[in-house]
Amino acid sequence: MNILVYLIPIAFTLGFAGLAAFFWAMKNDQFEDLDGAAQRILHDDE
């Protein structure tokens, strides 16, 4: 059972990484325009 000493912190770290990534995305307005990206792919310049 000693392996738990490593596994539990690893599980937490991964979970926190996911949560942090989500908060980062929210803070940087990644969810502001969910429909726009689908339309913009049709532009062929740029």
Add this chain to the structure above:
Amino acid sequence: MTHSISTAPFIINEPDGTHSMCVLVDGIRCAGCIANIERTLKEQADIVSARVNFSTRRLKIIWRGGANLADTWVSLVQGLGFRTMPYDPAVSEAADTREEKFLLKCLAVAGFASGNLMLFSIPLWTSDSVEMTAATRSMFQWVQAFIAMPAIIYCGLPFYKSAWAALKEYRTNMDVPISVAVVLATAMSLFETYNHGEHAYFDSGVMLLFFLLIGRYLDARARGQARSAAKDLLHMMQGFATVLHSDGRHERVALGNIETGMILVVAAGEKIGADGEVITGVSEIDTSLITGETLPQTAIVGSKLFAGTLNIAAPLTMRVTQNADQSLLAEIIRLMETAEQSQAKYVTIADQISSWYTPAVHALAAITFLGWLWFGGAPWQVALLYAATVLIITCPCALGLAVPVVQVLATGKLMRMGVLIKSGSALERLATITHVVLDKTGTLTLGHPELVDAAQYSQSQLQLAASVAVHSKHPLSRAVCRAYSGALLPVEHVQEIAGQGLQAGYNGHTIRLGKAGWSGAADVVHVNDHALELWLYDGDTAPLRFAFTDALREDAAQVVQKLQSSGLTLTMLSGDRPKAVNVAAQAVGITNALAHVSPVEKSQYLQTLAHNGAHVLMVGDGLNDAPSLAAAQVSMSPASAADIAQNAADIVFQGDKFAPVYTTWRIAKFSQVLVKQNFALAMLYNIVAIPLAMAGYVTPIIAAIAMSSSSIIVVLNALRLNIYEAK
């Protein structure tokens, strides 16, 4: 609005010396529109960035150089054919968005916490004291407590706040049992963990919050969308007028600040800002939005003008005779407000259910606690634990999801069809209607005249007429232009003679397009079919007659029939002439049609209907319909309607077809069926789960399975809306 209003208050000066401004843009439909706007702006040397947010139809422009360039950018966008309105992002996106973002953060934390809790819950559920030593079990429970405590404190905030607010006013709401359940379950679990007990309910508490937050978030989003749709319209409505001062200076003044005696300059194509009378100029006034009359009225010196009507032919100057707050427009707004107040307050189905559900849940938990304590002979800790499981199990996960999931799906589906829902409970109210009251002009009809039988004219006749007509904004001229799509002739010296028609030179001839007498048709046999007409005189051959009619929407008759055969009672109320009303009523098959109805009478008619127990849907587009739109249980208006009518309506539909009225009603009805089924499913689950919980058989694993399965079933049932087709 054809020209810009003052952009100065909306410009933000950035620290790096650039300026930025946010603009609402009406009319963005596709990728082409985005590309069009962004490309046009980026071609300008001073533009740093221009980005359209397609979801919210907003544009953010950042530029170098003078702040006064803002007007240039706005008029560039307007030149592309979009209506624009600068706005202040700080004001517009304050409370709603903050609440939505906070709920999303709570949801993310709850999701993270319940996922991590499961890592420890599953070994605990699937092992016994032989497979896992007491020390390991205890450690797992402490780790769970470590994850769950911050999550329960943070993610529960929206519920605790609302429950506390209710309790302070001696009321209860759904959030009271939720808060009690979560706090109690957590406290009992800590107690159990400390005493090395068998069951800890940390995962149940967090999972409960997770599912409830999904419902809460969807609900906030749907309401936020409805509110921002309503607010966008309000932004678009704030108008300005050009005041001419005695020293010859022109100034843009907000409509609310216009006073009696001011002189206004009204350009051709501009809306009239106040009630008053013409001092100089002759023009034609489109009053269709106020009176429902299709044909424009001629305005000469001394004619009365009303706020909200449209000057279509030539520039006018007018003297204001009524302050803004006494104008006909203000009168109609007051009528609307009284109508809104007298409208019975609608209680949503979710509120109805929670009004008896909350006390019932509390009572069951109390019975469980006291029953175990007095008759079951259990120690108080155990009795309290069982009472907590009853609260957790009955807590309305599925109930909390039942309405928001359906609402979000229905709103999204309708939005893709061009129907905008502006009020959260609009669909629910629409589902129960028994009567439909329709306006004629602009609602059943397209609201603008169309050329009758265009095929009888030769291409060269249409070409000549369209080449002259293209220079005018008169509805009949525009109808001629719509009927012809080829190249135009280079006509010269075009003059619009108000009240008569258009005159132009071509190939040495004088061409006239206008009234019969003026276009040399007085001696031609007069056709008496009450149709609107224009005569074209090419200076050579006999004058040619173009007849027009305000065409019905192409599917109007079909949709009216469908509504009638579905058991709804239809009435047509119009401000137009009896003759025109009867023709339209017969064409679509409505027997009950009233003509010459004033705005007040319309709104009274609706109040009488409501008084007699009818649930009325009002469909209208004009300023004269606005009070009755507000008075009806639920209201719809086409996107071509007057701004104020769109504001008053709960639902706005786009396009030239009438079918959205029927489709929206069908989808609303189906949504209500789904909501009721969802409630029934949630109840069924409670009927099974509550006795088990009261008897003390609900372990953490049963609570987890029951909670997630009932939520998933409710969501799956709601998803049937996506494959539903209104026939």
